[in-house]
Amino acid sequence: MKHLLTILFLLLFGFQAQAQNRTKERLTQLMESQSVMGLSVAVVKDGKLVYTDALGWKEEGKVALQTSDLFRIASISKSFSATSIMQLVEEKKLSLDDDVSDLIGFKVQNPKFPETVITLRMLLSHTSSLNDSEGYFTLDAINPAKNTNSAKVYNEYEPGKGYQYCNLNFNMVGTIIEKYSGERFDQYVKKHILDPLGLYGGYHVDELDESRFATLYNYSRDSAKFIPSPAAYASRKTELATYQMGYSTPIFSPTGGMKISAPDLAKYMIMHMNYGKGEKAKIISKKSALEMQTPLSADENYGLALWKTDQLISGVALTGHTGSAYGLYSAMFFDPEKKYGFVVITNGCDPMEENGYIKVIRQAVNVLYEEWVKP
Structure with a gap:
């Protein structure tokens, strides 16, 4: 029996070594065939992190990318905000059907549909009828006392009866988390999600090790060059000096500001999986997790900061989210x-698309699926 177990272990080890070598070779070829600065990847199989790697540059031509490097992951950050909301709902501090006007402290109402309440659930599912036309880096965009053009943030359709992806939705969500938890948004997420899961990262750039930040690059097709995006990790010290709890929250960007490594993001993904x-640790209940993963619209397949797709890997149903900002592109998807x-995270690439996804991201995911999961 012991001899048989040894043989099985060696076979498994051999399979993994071969898969690692093939994966690295194929990802390297992918990066060489397209314009890619760096690529950090992680694979979860049977509920366990089985593979992680980093290829290319953290700083162009100077510093190689490492698996421990941090990225501002853009809109995958929304799921951290939604997870926080579900925790507060479980504690009965909030309800998904609460009126956002009551929660946020000023009128949030589509003037074309004054009788229709905009709910927290609508913010989380992008069915609120809001848009980003007035910006989303401050709540002044939607606050009628601060912006005479605030009516422009509302679309023509009735709240709850249409879908438009909107970053302002989630900067408002972050503010609500702060108001009803009594904790500053960045500190809430760290204390209630990151720390219990044993993950390194966060929304507050000044509290993280800046030597681990992977520089983000926008790719210019005209010059075929990568242009650094230092704003991705800009300090918030100045804004924090006049920070107003329950209003200044967007400076942390609940909609896109999480900084984390690919392996730690994969461990967070395991929680949702x-x-x-x-x-x-247990972060939310199964009921809450299922609610996040269940699409509210058959047209968009978007739930609460997570959506379903069978186009990332053709014909394979997955749940997750993508991100794009400052030249970074990211994807976190699971079954x-x-x-x-x-x-899969890249800190810069040619943003060519394929089947509605960034080509480099989609092809990298397919490589990982073929080498580690596909029967």
């Missing part, structure tokens, strides 16, 4: 039933 239970998933 296991319907709220991470490797080290909660078969217990596998992928994280």
Whole structure:
């Protein structure tokens, strides 16, 4: 029996070594065939992190990318905000059907539909009828006392009866988390999600090790060059000096400002894959996790900061989110039933698309699926 177990171990080790070598070779070829600065990836299989790697540059031509490097992951950040909301709902501090006007402290109402309440659920699912036409870096954009053009943030359709992806939705969500938890937004997420799961990262750039930040680059097709985006990790010390709890929250960007490594993002993904239970802690209930993963619209397949797709890998149903900002592109997608998933992050690439996804991201995910999961 012992001899048989040894043989099985060696076979498994051999398979993994071969898969690692093939994956690195194929990802390297992918990066060489397109314009890519750096690529950090992670694979979860059978509910466990089985592979992680980093290729290319953290700083162009100077510093190689490492798996421990941090990225501002853009809109995948929204799921951290939604997870926080579900925790507060479970504590009965909030309800998904609460009127946002009551929660936020000023009138949030589509003037074309004055009888229709805009709810917290609508913010989380992008069905609020809001848009980003007045910006989203401050709540002044939608506050009628601060912006005479605030009516422009509302679309022509009735709240709850249409879909438009809107970053302002989630900067408002972050503010609501702050008001009803009594904790500053960045500190809430760290204390209630990151720390229990044993993850390094956060929304507050000044509290993180800046030597671990992967420089983000916008790619210029005209010059075929990568242009650094220092604003991605800009300090918030000045804004914090006059910070107003329950209003200044957008400076942390609940909609896109999480900084984390690919392996730690994969460990966070495992929590959602296991319907709220991470490797080290239970973060939300199964009911809450299922609610986040269940699409509210058959047209958009978007739930609460997570959506379903079968186009990232053709014909394979996955749940997750993408991100794009400052030249970065990211993806976190998983199958909660078969217990596998992928994280792919690039700190800069040619933003060519394929099947509605950034080509480099989509092709990298397919490489990981073919080498580690596909029967």
